[in-house]
Amino acid sequence: MDCRVVVEAAVPVFDVETPDEAIRIAISKTGEMLNPDLNYVEINMGERTSPSGEELPPAFIAADEALVALELEMTVFNVEREEHASRIARKEIGQLLENIPLEVLSVEELEEDEINDESETETEESSTAETDGDETDDDEEILPEFEDLVE
Template structure:
């Protein structure tokens, strides 16, 4: 199953005078942090409303030339078993690049389109949200074969790369 996941991000922006300027800078700043690794993530202005009266508010809260901007980041996650799994993968992939920016999953929608075949290398459950370092494709399809000629074990292949990454980081 493929899922489209929408994540809300609270992006801080400094030295701005208007809400429109804050939104433009936040979108640009977020795009720079996500590219080139996640250039397929769509960035949109977030929607905010007054909790008391329901009135529509600007996506940016501005105070003392600083702003907190609500952005919605949309990513498609491939080959997941449950929606919760898709949400975890989306949060991890986006969160790794947007350090110190709070994220909240807003929406998860199942999409089983045949048109997404060209995006299968973006994010998949086979990769469990970990980076492959560019050496291997994140998903070579569901046949269970990797590009290096070895066969994948549905559970064993997912655990080993994460363990190796933890050792490299320490």
């Protein structure tokens, strides 16, 4: 079974003045810590609410320091049950995000169709990125083969 796991991270950020600045820095900082090893983890702003249900910004700022709630989402493949998927996600992410508290928010079992759709989307994005611009298959005809250059 394959699962989509969402983990909440509390990322500290220093020397910030606004919540937007804190969020941008936290996402950048988290991306640097996860890449290149876990570049397949999606980083999103977290959602916070007050006890009365009022929506709050994902960053809490005090004395030019912020604590930012981020949601890290990843797919875990070939697991026995949802608990197994959550442990794997926490371990993989937690190894790279030292001293950042993590909490599993949700674990969702993926259907076979969803997994195929994700892989097709990734394949289409990579092929689109490669064919963007004025480059075409004619480039192969313009450039001589390596063997021809050696001769």
